[in-house]
Amino acid sequence: MTATGIAVWLLAAAAGVALWRRDPAAVATGARFALGTLKGVLPVLLLALPMAGFLSVLVPERFAALLFGPESGLPGHLLATLVGAFIPGGPFVSFPIVLALWSSGAGAAQMVTLISAWSVLAVNRVIVWEAPLMGWRFVALRLATGFWLPLASGLIAEAILALLPPGSIGR
Amino acid sequence: MSPQRTAPPRNGGNRTSLAIVAALSAASGVACWAVEGSDGLAQAIAISWGLFLTILPVLGAALLLAGFMQAGVARETIARWLGAESGLRGLLIASVAGAATPGGPMAAFPLVLALAAGGADRGALIAYVAAWSLNGFQRILVWEIPILGPEFAALRFVASLPLPVIAGLLARRIAGSAR
Numbered sequence A: 001m002t003a004t005g006i007a008v009w010l011l012a013a014a015a016g017v018a019l020w021r022r023d024p025a026a027v028a029t030g031a032r033f034a035l036g037t038l039k040g041v042l043p044v045l046l047l048a049l050p051m052a053g054f055l056s057v058l059v060p061e062r063f064a065a066l067l068f069g070p071e072s073g074l075p076g077h078l079l080a081t082l083v084g085a086f087i088p089g090g091p092f093v094s095f096p097i098v099l100a101l102w103s104s105g106a107g108a109a110q111m112v113t114l115i116s117a118w119s120v121l122a123v124n125r126v127i128v129w130e131a132p133l134m135g136w137r138f139v140a141l142r143l144a145t146g147f148w149l150p151l152a153s154g155l156i157a158e159a160i161l162a163l164l165p166p167g168s169i170g171r
Numbered sequence B: 001m002s003p004q005r006t007a008p009p010r011n012g013g014n015r016t017s018l019a020i021v022a023a024l025s026a027a028s029g030v031a032c033w034a035v036e037g038s039d040g041l042a043q044a045i046a047i048s049w050g051l052f053l054t055i056l057p058v059l060g061a062a063l064l065l066a067g068f069m070q071a072g073v074a075r076e077t078i079a080r081w082l083g084a085e086s087g088l089r090g091l092l093i094a095s096v097a098g099a100a101t102p103g104g105p106m107a108a109f110p111l112v113l114a115l116a117a118g119g120a121d122r123g124a125l126i127a128y129v130a131a132w133s134l135n136g137f138q139r140i141l142v143w144e145i146p147i148l149g150p151e152f153a154a155l156r157f158v159a160s161l162p163l164p165v166i167a168g169l170l171a172r173r174i175a176g177s178a179r
Helices: A003-022 A024-058 A061-068 A073-086 A091-103 A108-120 A123-134 A136-146 A149-163 B010-072 B075-084 B087-100 B105-117 B122-135 B137-148 B150-160 B163-178
Strands: none
Touching: A003 A024, A003 B010, A003 B137, A024 A091, A024 B010, A024 B137, A061 A073, A061 A108, A073 A108, A073 A123, A073 A149, A091 A108, A091 B010, A091 B137, A108 A149, A108 B122, A108 B150, A123 A136, A123 B105, A136 B122, A136 B163, A149 B122, A149 B150, A149 B163, B010 B137, B075 B087, B075 B105, B087 B122, B087 B163, B105 B122, B122 B150, B122 B163, B137 B150
16 A cells, blocks of 8 residues: 555544544444445546546647646646636546646646636536526626636646755656 | 525436546547557556556545544534634634535535525635635545645645635625625
């Protein structure tokens, strides 16, 4: 198992113990939630992972590097904003796509922009959930105050990457 | 605001996302086969299998951790945090509450709706939604760390950390002048 796996298992065990000391019954509730989510997530994951594989073979290295590469600058971030805003579906769609782009030469900061755009702008979610539930007035206020967030997170990520030793976050 | 409207059937949403992913996966598979042939297809399946083996052990632990957090932090607690404070403190608390809210839009928006109906501050609501969408802990745990790795997840988390508060401040200005 990877170091990440071990760390997350340790965290889960610590959270379980802490919860058990406060309320033993809640541990069963939490475990049931985990099992229920796994049942819902596993089929989607089994379908989404082949997509990640297909896309990483399909997307030519030059292409991803040219459009979203570490050297693509502001145009790369703007394009990542546009693409991210229109990726439909949940994290099971977006994260495999990001993984495929990233392993084909896209920059980490550009991928930060893309995920932020997918999560904040989410054209698909606005139409299906947010507008019917919250009304267009709220949507307008949220987009007016939030349209710049993806670009900001990507540029901050780029600044952080510049401070880190090269190659510390890479595929 | 009838509660029925805010809680569509879970299975319907799940089936829709399953259908979307199946269609995208099949389309990219056909494209992969058409462009790269059966060699490319075999290579893609090997990549996917490797990913699956990396993700599965982390996913199990992440789901347990998310489950324990969810069982420990009730939705009412989040709602109480959100309504309690104003000022910059209110925006900070709203950001933490947003990141702590588990689940998809079917979990977050009904809560926002209830709080908005109760007269909660618009800036806090915007900060809450921004934090939930940018930095939801559960999504980071269950999806981002297993698929993209902890270094990338940390980079994106830190880069997005101050943004919900700034969005909330902007929303207060705009909402204040519009009303």
